[in-house]
Amino acid sequence: MDRTRLTGSPGSTVLVTGATGFVGCTLCPLLTERGLHVIAGRRTPGPLPPGAAAARQLGELAQPPSAAALAKALTGVDSVVHLAGRAHVMRDHAIDPEQVFFATNAQATEHLALAAARASVRRLIFISSIKVNGESTDGRAAFRASDPPAPQDAYGRSKLAAEQTLRRISADTGLEVVIIRPPLLHGPGVKGNLPRLLRLIDLGLPLPFAAIDNRRSLLANTNLCDLIAHCLHHPAAAGETFLAADTEALSTPDLIRLLAAGLHKSARLVPLPPAMLHGMATLTGQQAAIQRLTGSLLIDSRATDQRLGWTPGMTSEISLHQTAAAWASSLKKS
Numbered sequence: 001m002d003r004t005r006l007t008g009s010p011g012s013t014v015l016v017t018g019a020t021g022f023v024g025c026t027l028c029p030l031l032t033e034r035g036l037h038v039i040a041g042r043r044t045p046g047p048l049p050p051g052a053a054a055a056r057q058l059g060e061l062a063q064p065p066s067a068a069a070l071a072k073a074l075t076g077v078d079s080v081v082h083l084a085g086r087a088h089v090m091r092d093h094a095i096d097p098e099q100v101f102f103a104t105n106a107q108a109t110e111h112l113a114l115a116a117a118r119a120s121v122r123r124l125i126f127i128s129s130i131k132v133n134g135e136s137t138d139g140r141a142a143f144r145a146s147d148p149p150a151p152q153d154a155y156g157r158s159k160l161a162a163e164q165t166l167r168r169i170s171a172d173t174g175l176e177v178v179i180i181r182p183p184l185l186h187g188p189g190v191k192g193n194l195p196r197l198l199r200l201i202d203l204g205l206p207l208p209f210a211a212i213d214n215r216r217s218l219l220a221n222t223n224l225c226d227l228i229a230h231c232l233h234h235p236a237a238a239g240e241t242f243l244a245a246d247t248e249a250l251s252t253p254d255l256i257r258l259l260a261a262g263l264h265k266s267a268r269l270v271p272l273p274p275a276m277l278h279g280m281a282t283l284t285g286q287q288a289a290i291q292r293l294t295g296s297l298l299i300d301s302r303a304t305d306q307r308l309g310w311t312p313g314m315t316s317e318i319s320l321h322q323t324a325a326a327w328a329s330s331l332k333k334s
Helices: 024-033 067-073 097-118 154-173 193-202 221-233 252-262 274-284 287-294 302-308 316-333
Strands: 013-017 037-042 054-057 079-082 123-127 176-181 184-186 218-220 241-243
Touching (some): 013 024, 024 037, 024 221, 054 067, 079 097, 079 221, 097 154, 123 154, 123 221, 154 176, 176 221, 184 193, 193 252, 193 316, 218 221, 218 316, 221 302, 221 316, 241 302, 252 316, 274 287
Parallel strands (some): 013 079, 037 054, 079 123, 123 176, 184 218
16 A cells, blocks of 8 residues: 555545444545545445445454454555444443443444554544533533543543543554544434434424523534545644534524424424423433533534634535435335
């Protein structure tokens, strides 16, 4: 492999884990369009995901993997984008969630990074989470990458552990590591809380959030993928941790209105005092969900913009409209 070739430049080879997931299905075609040779790193055999030129088997990275198999999978690879992992789970039924998150998100990342370093991979981009910073910016300034980490749950702690391991491996081996901590993602095909909210809007149910005056930073999936592509080739990205968000932060009522517009429906927002919402949440065990809908989480991404010269190209409004339209279309097909 030509080590003088810039990582992420046209013709270079990028291995993407989690290529069949929400981010991967957008990232792989984008990288291919920009002239990169994309390989899907798979845990098990399966169909080739969109945008990938080939697939290689990585096995179960959470377990001590076969060194020979990983070396073969990483042969000729210039850079790795590590998307795969265990996502935040609203209702976790694992007996020991901390251990499961740690194995899947931290140990698997360590195994992959060590193998990448041995295979002379130049750069590894790790998609972490803003939950490493914390859960809320109520009463404080917006999160910055330089803030002390303050994860509040097993998922956030596992992502922090992965980040710390990657920095150690980078210092020991010279592997260039780039860490990105995104907030809530949106875009066609998104899973999790946004489809649940879309369902409530589609049913025409009154939503008691008209009196909420919060602000939350979100990130369009296309913006995240563009940032990843940027980090693959930018020399100033190596060794850095980046926060990213769409240009505009939204209140919960704004978010609901934009999703409703994408469904061509009216948002049925009604005012209910926040104290009453939190009281009802306590009675029903929905405190975390209500906190996300009523609290603020703001991201200061100026350092990312300044260091990389990168700004998000997709607006929240357009992406949320597309999210809602794609969700409605999927209902018609099912």
